[in-house]
Amino acid sequence: MATNLQIDDELIQKAVKLGGHKTKKDAVSKALIEYIQHLEQQKIVSMLGTVEYDPKYDYKEQRRRS
Numbered sequence: 001m002a003t004n005l006q007i008d009d010e011l012i013q014k015a016v017k018l019g020g021h022k023t024k025k026d027a028v029s030k031a032l033i034e035y036i037q038h039l040e041q042q043k044i045v046s047m048l049g050t051v052e053y054d055p056k057y058d059y060k061e062q063r064r065r066s
Contacts, residue, residue: 005028012024021027 007024007028012027015021015027015031016024019027019030021030
């Protein structure tokens with residue numbers, strides 16, 4: 001899908017150079033991938049402390065049974 005974006009030329013050139021990318025498209029694609037990964041990680045981190053667990057559960061016992 002073709003998309004036209006107005007991106008600060010200085011910013012994109014810096015990203016291309018620092019990232020060692022061959023093209024602007026490569027730099028933008030990499031940035032989007034990392035942004036999505038960051039958001040997914042934030043979602044997982046926000047779940048910390050929300051999962052209930054059984055304090056009597058013995059994971060070491062489960063390992064011995066396997």
